[in-house]
Amino acid sequence: MSGRAFVFGDNIDTDVMAPGSLMKLEPMELASHCLAAVDPDFAKTVQTGDFVVGGWSFGIGSSREQAAVSLKLLGVQAVVAKSFARIFWRNAINLGLPCITLDEAGEIAAGDELTVDLAAGRLENLTQGRAYAFSPLPPHIMQMIDDGGLMPHLKRRLSAGKETA
Amino acid sequence: MGHGATLVEKIIARAAGLDRVTSGQIVTARVDLAFAHDSSGPRRWGPKLKELGVGLWDPSKVAIVSDHYVPAVDAESAAILKLTREFAVEHGVKNFFDMVGICHLVLPEHGLIRPGAFIAGGDSHTPMAGAFGAYAAGYGATDMTAIVATGETWLAVPETLRVEWGGQFGRGVVAKDVMLFLCRELGLDNAFKAIEYAGETVEAMGMAERMVLCNMAAELGCEAGVVAPDQTTFDYLRAAGAPVEDEAAALALKSDANAAYAAVHRFDAAALAPQIAAPHTPAETAPVDVHAGVHVDQAYIGACVGAKIEDLRMAVEVLKGRRVAAGTRLLIAPASSRTTALASADGTLQILMEAGATLLSSGCGACAGMGAGLLADGETCISSTNRNFKGRMGSKEARVFLGSPYSVAAAAVAGCIVDPRDLLGEAA
Secondary structure: OOEEEEEOOOOOEHHHHOOHHHOOOOHHHHHOOOOOOOOOOHHHHOOOOOEEEOOOOEOEOOOOOHHHHHHHHOOOOEEEEOOEOHHHHHHHHHOOOOEEEOHHHHHOOOOOEEEEEOOOOEEEEOOOOEEEEOOOOOHHHHHHHHOOOHHHHHHHHHHOOOOOO | OOOEOOHHHHHHHHHHOOOOOOOOOEEEEEOOEEEEEOOOOHHHHHHHHHHHOOOOOOHHHEEEEEOOOOOOOOHHHHHHHHHHHHHHHHOOOOEEEEOOEOHHHHHHHOOOOOOOOEEEEOOOOHHHHHHHOOEEEEOOHHHHHHHHHHOEEEEEOOEEEEEEEEOOOOOOOOHHHHHHHHHHHHOOOOOOEEEEEEOHHHHOOOHHHHHHHHHOOOOOOOOEEEOOOOHHHHHHHHHOOOOOOOHHHHHOOOOOOOEOOOEEEEEEHHHOOOEEEOOOOOOOEEEHHHHOOOEOOEEEEOHHHHOOHHHHHHHHHHHOOOOOOOOOEEEEOOOEHHHHHHHHHOOHHHHHHHOOOEEOOOOOHHHHOOOOOOEOOOOEEEEOOOOOOOOOOEOOOOEEEEOOHHHHHHHHHHOEOOOHHHHHHHHO
16 A cells, blocks of 8 residues: 655654653544644644654654654654664554664655565655665564564463463 | 673673563563652543453552652642552552652662662653663653563663773763763763673772762663673662672672673763753763853753752852842752752752742752743753753743753853852852
8 A cells, every 4th residue: 555755853752742741642643733833734634554654763753652642643654764773663563553764864855655565675666667675674673563563472372372482 | 692781781691581681682581670750640541441340460669759740739630649659559569659759869878779680660761770770761651650560671781882981070071970971972862772880980989979870771762771780789779778688699790701792982071071962852961061151031940851960069169159140030940859858958949948949849840841940931941850852841942951050050140150169169
């Protein structure tokens, strides 16, 4: 499924994705404020299957999972960035929201149509007619994403009667 | 054969039940301590644990600290705190600390941070515990739920950056200035790396200053910050009523001389001036002179990184016999109740009050954008906290500068950013 690119700069932090002062709100309401400090229209215009594209250190800041939850609730298919902050990266993966590390993320323009093949490690920019290769995620993480995230993955593991794996 | 192990590699190898590990290796580690606060903990864990149909793997290895929504300011925050208390009782969590300060300081105050431990915390400033020679990393709610349900987590063994400081700081220069400087020098893009602080300057630091170094490893993007345990560590833990039993084993955690690092940086403490980070990132750091004269509406001394008793005493060195400038307000939120008690006992609190400061309750407060002391559109704040992202302390149109407690107190007196050494010169 292709989606449009919403392009942001470097150091997009968790406070602009999920402001601390709004953390008491219900998840969907909180998501409606996602990235408003840098793009007031983002939450209103993003649609299911769209991509968020960032620069260096996407997701720096707090451990709050609501940053990734908000993107997921808004229907974002994947986040593409030059690099990710570790906690955001883990949170997103745990929710089944893929994070794609791509040196050439800066070549993607706002509104470009993108498609991604996670298993093959291939991102295509249909608008610009370019394709990029990225390192596919490690097998244990692909397994988690295939299971729908860490919770379903853990549920399956625990119910399989295995204490730990 | 090959190279030795870093402190971080030694801890992870032990936690993973392996003789040794190398960077990039994916391992499963057993967790020695898992903790979270009222915002990231029970309210997020509860429904997920129910869904999984399990409880805590070992309540004795779980700690919960209510520090974000404290004290409650409305029905919603009161409900979050109530839920947190009930969870602690229901799940038999003995190490539950309700409204006595910020988790990253309360846990070491109670001797719960141990050299060599593998610690998982539901907060991004969890690396602060690395000051005790622990591997301590922050995790989001789903990861933490998996950890408190199973007692383990996966990780890719990080590479370590080693930063060595030699020489002595000049007057008015402290660990906070080191970290703001490093945010500029090393950048914030150090994900999946650990940082190790060493050298004579670090060895001479007390635990409070080492905690600042490790706390702000988070700002560098590092998953953990560490300082090798030594006599200073042991003395702190003994005073906390939880002495280290095997000091030799803790000393042996130190990185091997032939350990491999991602990079080694060396800096001279004597050459460092007070540093100020400008809005809206800790990497926008420059020596204080660059920002001198910027008017501040609010000066804030708070947070895990910047409101320990040592930080309050720094403020007092500047504020003694002086008053906060007209048109500027100084807010102080001591990092823990114990901090307030110490400040009360030694006269620190009285000097702060006489200078015209407003005392707030202990908790994450304005630093997390949740408590009292938030900013309005167009206001400027100088803060002893660790982050100045847009909108973090209230309005998206507010500006937050970061500095040491010395720099914050000096700005409070002058009404604008000034070199704190000018005021310390007079006071000394």
